[in-house]
Amino acid sequence: MENITEMLKGVLEGCVLEIISRGETYGYEITQQLRELGFTDVVEGTVYTITMRLEKNNLVNIEKKKSTMGPPRKFYTLNTAGQEKLDIFWENWDFVSNKINELKTKEIKRRG
Template sequence: MDDLTEMLKGTLEGCVLEIIGGEETYGYAITRRLNELGFTDVVEGTVYTILLRLEKNGLVKATKRPSELGPPRKFYTLNDAGRDELAVFWAKWEYLTSRIAKLKEGGR
């Protein structure tokens, strides 16, 4: 789907947290995962800025590891604060989607 960028903006951070929560991973792999999901407009640059913020806010642990091609790669895992943040994200998501579904059904 085209032109999701604006709508996706606020939720992308949660998506990245969820992906990292699944297994230790790195920027390029996260980007490909999002692309495969159908968010084809997401570029690695966007993921990079999100990862920087997550790291700065102390939600992930970053480890540099040598990579088979080129320079060392930064791998990310969630820490406790990151897991809490992810739970908050899903709670907010539930709330938001249930309210919007209700709106669509014409309920009160």
């Protein structure tokens, strides 16, 4: 729990799914968007391990396209399973974040 790195575990994949759901995009761009969001420590390697996992779990469609800015890009879009996974992610996120905010603000029941 040294920095926000550990706090990102388990939510970064969901963030990547969300970014892909907004429209066709590729690893390098996803990384930049996460950094713009505020997660400045996220590096390419981290995002690629996530996109590889999404591929392996058949949550995305892939299309390779040429780029004038460098090597070819691998564009991702969510398939149905990916969209379902994303929906579940947001449900889980709402549950967990609500519970943690509850812990932050409310009293705790203590046994007599």
